[in-house]
Amino acid sequence: MDTDQLIRTLAADNAHRAPRVGATLTMALLVAAPLSILIFATFLGVRPDVMSAMHNPFFDMKFAVTLSLAIPAIIVSLHLSRPEALMRGWGWLLLLPIGLLAVAIGGEAMMAPAMPMTMRMVGRNSRVCLLAIPAMSLPLLAGALVGLRHGAPSNPALAGALAGLVSAGLAATLYASHCTDDSPLFVATWYTLATALVAAIGALVGSKVLRY
Amino acid sequence: MRSAMAGDDAAYHRLLKAVTPVLRAAARRGLARAGQPPDQAEDIVQEILLAVHLKRHTWDSEAPFAPWLFAIARNKLIDTLRRRGRRIFVNIDDFAETLPGEVAEETASAAEVATQLGALPQRQRDVLQSIAVESASIRDTAAKYSMSEGAVRVALHRGLAALTAKLRNN
Numbered sequence: 001m002d003t004d005q006l007i008r009t010l011a012a013d014n015a016h017r018a019p020r021v022g023a024t025l026t027m028a029l030l031v032a033a034p035l036s037i038l039i040f041a042t043f044l045g046v047r048p049d050v051m052s053a054m055h056n057p058f059f060d061m062k063f064a065v066t067l068s069l070a071i072p073a074i075i076v077s078l079h080l081s082r083p084e085a086l087m088r089g090w091g092w093l094l095l096l097p098i099g100l101l102a103v104a105i106g107g108e109a110m111m112a113p114a115m116p117m118t119m120r121m122v123g124r125n126s127r128v129c130l131l132a133i134p135a136m137s138l139p140l141l142a143g144a145l146v147g148l149r150h151g152a153p154s155n156p157a158l159a160g161a162l163a164g165l166v167s168a169g170l171a172a173t174l175y176a177s178h179c180t181d182d183s184p185l186f187v188a189t190w191y192t193l194a195t196a197l198v199a200a201i202g203a204l205v206g207s208k209v210l211r212y
Numbered sequence: 213m214r215s216a217m218a219g220d221d222a223a224y225h226r227l228l229k230a231v232t233p234v235l236r237a238a239a240r241r242g243l244a245r246a247g248q249p250p251d252q253a254e255d256i257v258q259e260i261l262l263a264v265h266l267k268r269h270t271w272d273s274e275a276p277f278a279p280w281l282f283a284i285a286r287n288k289l290i291d292t293l294r295r296r297g298r299r300i301f302v303n304i305d306d307f308a309e310t311l312p313g314e315v316a317e318e319t320a321s322a323a324e325v326a327t328q329l330g331a332l333p334q335r336q337r338d339v340l341q342s343i344a345v346e347s348a349s350i351r352d353t354a355a356k357y358s359m360s361e362g363a364v365r366v367a368l369h370r371g372l373a374a375l376t377a378k379l380r381n382n
Contacts, residue, residue, distance in 0.1 A: 001326045001344055003232060006258050009344040009372070010265040011225035014216060016369045018269040082270045084283035152267040154287055211380060212267060212287070 025147030032143030070169025081151025104184035123181035133194035140167035160206010164199035336371030
């Protein structure tokens, strides 16, 4: 087929209207979310003392941290779904949860400790945390990748890693309502490890499926 | 591009025609810089055009058009060079003496799209063939294959998307 023929064919297909990447990503995440919530409801559930826990600022802080990961990750992944987009000027958004965690760790250090530092860090749920966040992330990660496939990222592995951050941030938000370890040290250690694992899976799969 | 996105097919046709020489020159330059012969330039041009078409919703109508276009062109050029690198790994020239007939295909210009076209499902192939090669309109194609115009449009779009996927994974 010569190029003029191809151009004529493409022009004939101009009537086809594709939705924006933001719309497909939202749809895909909404389709995947019930699966993650099902995993949460079946194996974890909300912690029994949730009403009193809500008065603990460190409990609330967990949601601030996880959402400050998920929401900027969505924004940056949509930005990077454009072929000419650069990370420059956007990367600081991903530092928000780290900044929040640092503030929270500082705040906790200034209070009289209820438990020794190592105990707060290791907590009681580290193994569950490392398992539950990636498990609940997987459906959301698949959804995020499907949604972002509609875009045209110049760096598929980076875009995949961001899909991992989106899904881990959302999964960690669910998990935070189950976990009784509220210390920012616990969050900084285990949530971060779980998130890094999901981001690595996202980068690996993304480098294959997000090429356009 | 703005009028093309607003549904002006003729403007879209003009735009693609106007950027093609620029893309061709860029593809040739890129191949030359990588020390590759320019015989694959037309394949790259066609891949860029397909990507521009299928990803045009990622262009922000407020943003300048050229950086977006060249980002896609660069991506496709790198992709092709990478694939070529892989091919050189199993150097076809080593088999040139035993397979004299096979080598010619490597150098045929813009053969990739035509080759992959043959691997599409019957219906998509018919529609693409009719519109591209026989320059039939969507209405004529619909009449010829007794399909609705909507079905022709769907087959056309799916065919282009499938073609792009095949080229990418080739």
